[in-house]
Amino acid sequence: MPRSAPRPPKPTAAELDLLRVIWKQGASTAREVHQALQAERPDVQPATVLRLLQVMHGKGLVVRDESQRSHVYAAAHARDALQTNLLDELIQKVFAGSGKALVLAALDGHVSDGERDEIRRLLEESETPATGKGGKRHA
Structure with missing residues (x-):
C-alpha cells in the first residue's frame, strides 16, 4: 500500500498571517515579512516576526536559506x-x-x-x- 505524503503541520493564526505574506511575495527576509505585515497589523514588532519565523522553521512550515547575512524564508508547503x-x-x-x-x-x-x-x-x-x-x- 503506497504511503501518502506527510500532512503539513498546523499553523497558528499568527503563523498563517506570515505564510500569507510569504505566499504573496515569495521568499523573504524577516524584515520584508515585517514590512508587508505592518499594513494589516501595525502593532507587530520585528523581533516577534523573526521569532515566529524561527518557530515556523522548526515546525517545518518554512524553509530557511542561511547563505546570506539576512536569512531568507520561503513556504515549505504550497x-x-x-x-x-x-x-x-x-x-x-x-x-x-x-x-x-x-x-x-x-x-x-x-x-x-x-x-x-x-x-x-x-x-x-x-x-x-x-x-x-x-x-x-x-x-
Missing part, C-alpha cells in the same frame, strides 16, 4: 496543500465530516452575491457527462 489540510480538519471537527454542512454554513451570510454567482458558474462548468441536469449523478 498554499493549496496547507489549505486542504486545514479544511479537512475543520470539516471533521466542526461539521462532523460533512462537506455539505460546511458549504451551507459558508453560503449563509459569508458569501457576497458576486461570489455566489461565481460559485454557480464554477459548479455548472464542473458538471461532467456522467452528471445529468440539476447536478445529480446517475447510478
Whole structure:
C-alpha cells in the first residue's frame, strides 16, 4: 500500500498571517515579512516576526536559506496543500465530516452575491457527462 505524503503541520493564526505574506511575495527576509505585515497589523514588532519565523522553521512550515547575512524564508508547503489540510480538519471537527454542512454554513451570510454567482458558474462548468441536469449523478 503506497504511503501518502506527510500532512503539513498546523499553523497558528499568527503563523498563517506570515505564510500569507510569504505566499504573496515569495521568499523573504524577516524584515520584508515585517514590512508587508505592518499594513494589516501595525502593532507587530520585528523581533516577534523573526521569532515566529524561527518557530515556523522548526515546525517545518518554512524553509530557511542561511547563505546570506539576512536569512531568507520561503513556504515549505504550497498554499493549496496547507489549505486542504486545514479544511479537512475543520470539516471533521466542526461539521462532523460533512462537506455539505460546511458549504451551507459558508453560503449563509459569508458569501457576497458576486461570489455566489461565481460559485454557480464554477459548479455548472464542473458538471461532467456522467452528471445529468440539476447536478445529480446517475447510478
